[in-house]
Amino acid sequence: MQKLLDTLSHIPSEASECVVKDMKATAGLVVWLFALSQGMDTPCDGRREGALCYGPLGGEIVLSLVDEDTFRFEWLKGKFALLKVKDNKIKERAERFSFTPNNGMLKIENLMRNDSGNYSLNTFNKLGIELQSRTLQLVIEDPVISVHLVSKCQFQGKQPVTCLPKGGDNLQYSWSLNKKTLQDSDLLSGDVQANNITLKQSISGQLVCSVKNNVSEIQKEVFVSCVFINCTSNGTLISEWLPEINETLCDTFIDGSKSNQGNNYLLIMGGVLSALFILLMIGLAVVYKQKKNQSSIEDEEELTYANVRINRQPRRANKEIEDVMVEYGQVRFSERPRRTVVVNNDPSTYAQVRRDR
Known part of the structure; x- marks a missing residue:
């Protein structure tokens, strides 16, 4: 092409002007055909x-x-x-x-x-x-001109995301997260083929919305991650779920509270499971102890019943026992002469009680 243009410089002006017009048209056709060959404008x-x-x-x-x-x-x-x-x-x-x-x-x-x-x-x-x-x-x-992604953080870390295209007829939507196709299991509500979705609390990463029709396709990406922020910023208390980037607004975190929705959820679940495990162990221990006590009582009763014996002794022995008991009841005390104690009406005499030996 450059050689042809150099050749034109040696042609007379009037002839050159006609040739240049024809060459421009030819050059335009060449560029168009080149674009076709490169797949830039695939013909139907x-x-x-x-x-x-x-x-x-x-x-x-x-x-x-x-x-x-x-x-x-x-x-x-x-x-x-x-x-x-x-x-x-x-x-x-x-x-x-x-x-x-x-x-x-x-x-x-x-x-x-x-x-x-x-x-x-x-x-x-x-x-x-x-x-x-x-x-x-x-x-x-109508082709899609541009796409705008809007994401929010709501209560308990829910993340609604809206894909807003500019222009376009008969649009089709698709989503990907961290270079993998987004699944319905990643959503709390919505459809992966719709422009409005709500992500689960644990979802975070690079989210891409693709919008296309038969004549155009365009993508837009945004980083999604919600954290619970409890801090002060310029003297103002912040205590809510916000995009992770807002952590930079905090001057001081309160009680070191800065956890994402996944950690918060895991902590809650861990506490619940620990409490259930402790209650289960206590219940098993109580049941085991009751069964053990009941088993011991049954064993003692069986042993007592097994050792009961009735011994028959001759009547002679009974008579000897009766004689012994009679003799035990006939214990005798020696009689001593009674002595008369003179009671004095003087009160001081009460403390001077004497015993005659």
Whole structure:
């Protein structure tokens, strides 16, 4: 290309001006074909009967209409002819249309809503006899321009997220977390194919919302992580669930309380499980002790009943025992002469009681 431009400098001005115009058109065609070869603007194959092609509103579309050896054809929308070609020469074409006879490519620029509809292509031989007629449906969609993600932290660490696209028709949504497809099990509510979801408390990481339709696709990502912040900031008390980035606002944390929803949940569950375990052990100990006491009582009763014996002794022995008991009851005391104690009415005499020996 540069060599051709250098050559133009040696051509007279009038001739050069005409050549430059032709070269600019050729250069533009080369750039367009290069873009096609690189897949930057993949053409829609309209050579099939009933082909369906999508174009972006305000953008452009490339259609593969005919094969290279097609002698004559016309492309119509309803009864209006938009393009007529005969012997590789354009006989008629509408504005915004550019056609390359060598490869049968049609480019339509500045697409509008009313470009949507059904088109028909009729081919003829050199005698003007119609060889084939086929249809094509063209759909114009508004492309997605941008996407905005809004995430919040609510009570108990719930995280509602909304994906807000700008522009776009017939949009489809998909989500990923940390480069993995988001699952319904990661949600408290919503659908992974919707633009509004609510993440569980334990979910954190790089969240990506993808929005696409048939003519465009765009993504937006945001880091999601909610923590419970209990601190002071410029003398103001903050005690609520907030995005993790808000920790930088704190001057002093109260009681060192700065925990994410996962740790808080684990602590609560751990306390509950510990209490249940302790109660279970106490219950088992009580049951075991009761069973052990009951077993001991039963064993003692069985032993007592087993050792009961009735011994029959001769009547003689009973008589001896009776004699012994009689003798034990006949204990005798020696009689001594009674002595009379003189009672003195003097009160002081009470303390001077004397015992005669």
